[in-house]
Amino acid sequence: MRLLTHNMLACNIKGVTKGFPLAIEVTKLETKESEMNPDFLRHIYPKLDWKALHDAAHTLGLNDIPEQVEPAMLEDEDFLQKFHHALLEVHLEEGALICPETNRRFPVTKGVPNMLLNEDEV
Amino acid sequence: MSIRPERQAPPEIFYNDREARKYTSSSRIVKIQEKLSERALELLALPDDGVARLLLDIGCGSGLSGETLSENGHQWIGMDISESMLEVAVERETEGDLMLSDIGQGLPFRPGTLDGAISISAVQWLCNADKTCNHPRLRLKAFFGTLYKCLARGARAVLQIYPENAAQLEMISSAAMKSGFSGGLVVDYPHSTRAKKYFLVLSCGPPSTSTALPKGKEGDEMMTDSDESGSDGEGGDDTTVNVSERQRPAKKQRRGNSKTSVKGRSWIIKKKEQRRHRGYANVPEDSKYTGRKRKTHF
Numbered sequence A: 001m002r003l004l005t006h007n008m009l010a011c012n013i014k015g016v017t018k019g020f021p022l023a024i025e026v027t028k029l030e031t032k033e034s035e036m037n038p039d040f041l042r043h044i045y046p047k048l049d050w051k052a053l054h055d056a057a058h059t060l061g062l063n064d065i066p067e068q069v070e071p072a073m074l075e076d077e078d079f080l081q082k083f084h085h086a087l088l089e090v091h092l093e094e095g096a097l098i099c100p101e102t103n104r105r106f107p108v109t110k111g112v113p114n115m116l117l118n119e120d121e122v
Numbered sequence B: 001m002s003i004r005p006e007r008q009a010p011p012e013i014f015y016n017d018r019e020a021r022k023y024t025s026s027s028r029i030v031k032i033q034e035k036l037s038e039r040a041l042e043l044l045a046l047p048d049d050g051v052a053r054l055l056l057d058i059g060c061g062s063g064l065s066g067e068t069l070s071e072n073g074h075q076w077i078g079m080d081i082s083e084s085m086l087e088v089a090v091e092r093e094t095e096g097d098l099m100l101s102d103i104g105q106g107l108p109f110r111p112g113t114l115d116g117a118i119s120i121s122a123v124q125w126l127c128n129a130d131k132t133c134n135h136p137r138l139r140l141k142a143f144f145g146t147l148y149k150c151l152a153r154g155a156r157a158v159l160q161i162y163p164e165n166a167a168q169l170e171m172i173s174s175a176a177m178k179s180g181f182s183g184g185l186v187v188d189y190p191h192s193t194r195a196k197k198y199f200l201v202l203s204c205g206p207p208s209t210s211t212a213l214p215k216g217k218e219g220d221e222m223m224t225d226s227d228e229s230g231s232d233g234e235g236g237d238d239t240t241v242n243v244s245e246r247q248r249p250a251k252k253q254r255r256g257n258s259k260t261s262v263k264g265r266s267w268i269i270k271k272k273e274q275r276r277h278r279g280y281a282n283v284p285e286d287s288k289y290t291g292r293k294r295k296t297h298f
């Protein structure tokens, strides 16, 4: 799972009102290089919660994602490269996602988060 | 007539390791799912600006449908309830992110985040009361309600479904409309029992000219390549691959290749070449990253 997906995911346990962002517990990360697509980055930027991306990147040890972004930076090749790397190249392979409200743990194995809810959580 | 998989067991049980491998190693199934996915992507009618989008693949299984999205340059998130199907998807190194999730419990996404959704041969599973805790109407409501919320305004969802009967079709479409979607049903090849396909084409937000329903395809052929017809010994077989519990002669099984082979660089390049040939926009350029192996750190 990449931070792109993490940025969209929210805990949907019944009754939870603040299920975003999920905290990340890292056991293993993997980097898979991919081609940068600046148009996609510019397209997705307004949909992202930047603070959540910044904090999640930090948890993954990616410290070059700035806390604040100006739209003008989306024209800067150097910034785009870092943005691309954090958003799309680093994968959480093993670990967990944790609901900020209930502390419910969703384990991640082989890169796949298990988001299945128990009967009493639906 | 074989028994519908939906009547045999819940999906996470039906799509076990054996079924998941069988599903993905059948060239017939692969081809049909690819055709359905291409059609769904076409019906999604994304803006024609060449920009990649973030899409959802609902009931993504082993990643066959998602592959079509990747080939067209899009990013995607796939959800499925079957660990075995997802296991195959992981092995095949699908480019989308995957998650184990039951769509009948609702979709765990922030509002307005996704640019569109497709679902190929999956949503009819929600009509089953396969466990005492499963109420089809409630599950359909949870599914469509959260799907509506997580899609960006004006975005579409295209769901190809295999309803068991008219009542099921009605139950699914009315649940969608009650959740606020506009749109309706597109039926491809309506006059052919074997090729007939249902696509629920849903738009988020009020109906407008841009959300007008496209026409279904006419004629009676879904498969334009004829090399598959009859090759599995079933003669004029229908193209409903969901009903996969039929016996296929052993000679069709791939030999010396019990596991699904991992896609290599040359395979990807060939696939992309095919796409360009068929006139697809958006096929990514080949580069040094194409099909490159992953690196591990930590």
Ligand SMILES: C[S@@+](CC[C@H](N)C(=O)[O-])C[C@H]1O[C@@H](n2cnc3c(N)ncnc32)[C@H](O)[C@@H]1O
Binding pocket: B011, B012, B015, B033, B058, B059, B060, B061, B062, B063, B064, B065, B079, B080, B081, B082, B085, B101, B102, B103, B104, B119, B120, B121, B122, B123, B125, B126, B241, B242
């Ligand atoms: C016929 S397969 C299609 C897979 C894939 N879309 C393709 O085209 O190859 C149907 C898939 O729907 C999944 N499915 C069924 N019910 C589901 C549910 N409630 N939540 C998530 N996935 C489900 C099954 O596990 C299965 O992988």
